[in-house]
Amino acid sequence: MRTEDLDTPFLAVDAGVLERNLTDGADRARRRGLAWRPHAKTHKSVAVARRQLAHGAAGLTLATVAEAEVFAAAGVDDLFLAYPVWAAGGRADRLRALAGRVRLRIGVDSVAGADRLAAALRGAPAQVLVEVDSGHHRTGVDPGDAGGLAARARAAGLAVAGVFTFPGHAYAPGARAAAAADEVAALSAAAAGLAAAGIEPLVRSGGSSPTEDLSPDLPDRWAPTESRPGVSVFGDAQQVELDAAGFDRCALTAVATVVHARPGHAVLDAGSKTLGADRAPWASGYGRLPGHPDARVTALSEHHATVAFGDEPVPEPGSRVRVVPNHVCSAVNLADHLVVLSGDGAGGDTVVDRWPVDARGANT
């Protein structure tokens, strides 16, 4: 079967580019001496997770209990919930069941959250990592408060194994290097705080796709031990525009049809319900077209992407074009499955497989 046989829009994964991204992702962590624990929120796919594990991933990172349940059911047995989970109600029971089934780590960033988690686990064998704010200012405690929180969590009955952070402030033009340095500094300071409180900070977990390729010297006693990139398994337009990857690293594209053309512009049938509506303030549009690097997606509706082609010829109605989503995690979460294309690394058109997005919509 070829892509022409499939009605657009759909998400296609180039198996060759994916394979190269997997190899390089594993190598990059290995060169830095880090455990590689990719974030499965990006692909939500058991097929991709198995490939990550085959390439040497130490386990998976997840954002929700529901995601963790999907991968645990598929036999992945080492999971880190990198989120300050609020372990109440049904979620408490689900977490306890999960802890009885897999090697589980869970994020904590407040005393209330730690108390709640301890009550939920009732001694079930999970470890916790204290979340630290390294500059993104989303969740996490100040590095200087990590030791105190770790001590409170331990007093509540939790097994504290270390610290983690997400340097999300790397997602801005020119910010990658500074964010990578912030990340290392925050993990180190937080780990020192745990050590001062008498808790061995065995795990110092960081990483994001824009920072994973940077290699700050890691001489510190409490340097990172683990990297958790998500997006880089597929790449996306934001990574391209942050200079964190090239189009040759974009394994996933939306295949779309031109439904309307006028001078300078075309409208595609892949809108926000296919690509996702994410647009960082610095993004040049709502996605990019690798085959038309100067084109910009200037407007997005649910089923329309308006593309400005500038001086380039505008593709005719009925033409197919490929769009790299701005944020691949959002696009994948809109699809029931990913169409896998033969791995010639150049967007080959032969459909070789179809992978379900197993954890699509797994938000709870």
Next chain:
Amino acid sequence: MRTEDLDTPFLAVDAGVLERNLTDGADRARRRGLAWRPHAKTHKSVAVARRQLAHGAAGLTLATVAEAEVFAAAGVDDLFLAYPVWAAGGRADRLRALAGRVRLRIGVDSVAGADRLAAALRGAPAQVLVEVDSGHHRTGVDPGDAGGLAARARAAGLAVAGVFTFPGHAYAPGARAAAAADEVAALSAAAAGLAAAGIEPLVRSGGSSPTEDLSPDLPDRWAPTESRPGVSVFGDAQQVELDAAGFDRCALTAVATVVHARPGHAVLDAGSKTLGADRAPWASGYGRLPGHPDARVTALSEHHATVAFGDEPVPEPGSRVRVVPNHVCSAVNLADHLVVLSGDGAGGDTVVDRWPVDARGANT
């Protein structure tokens, strides 16, 4: 069952508010003498569609063939595909099958698209409406070109029944009244063009949620005959910020848990994978909290919404809050089902039903 028994995040529909929106939507069209053909892309739910039809909807509007297939399978027999469908490959066969099954109208906005559609239908009994650009500059032809395109479509063998437009430029502060006037003018001019070409423009279809409540005088011979609002069945934060609706018209909210609190800010577990990432340039944030009208969602990640509470007390971790998404159509398309709450009109907490989002992800 009460909402407390459900793990967050989830989308909840207040049955009382929905009922009021349905009654008012039907009344509004009736008062203007318009057929009411709500856009099902908003709810994607057979249960909601049945309620719209019971309140007097003439049929449904859809954006994709896949959506139309879902509602046709549920027995809805009058469908308008308000989109310049490119009827090639498998989609051609699917359209022809649909035309043999329900009363079907399809949008056309180019000669190439009309030729393709005629070839796809092979005489199957569908009508087409010419799409006109009334100022949104997305798809559609200039009103002055509608007659010529209609004549070409008829020559290709299509049954041309009229014209339609979407005044999407109403989605800007202060733009509603002018967009509503543009809509009426564009439909009238286009219809006159069809008449001049010897084609009776029986259907003049317009409508958007921000313009449906406006009532420009419709004295013209070619005034609109049909209204196609989508969002207003549920309401959303964009409608509130455009002054097109109040929070009392927001039937759908995301129920979320506070997972992190610090002075002035809380972080919720409903992020872009629950609320959608839509943010118009003029929006005040990524959604609104009806219970905290001065609060703003200042940042959104996949599973984090950062809320600034200003001088207000910040809810404690574990508290539940409700968030009205910016764009309800995107939020609904992320969910597998909608939790229906008892219709006390005040966000009652008793769960009375659970409606599947039948056409979720139906993009092709």
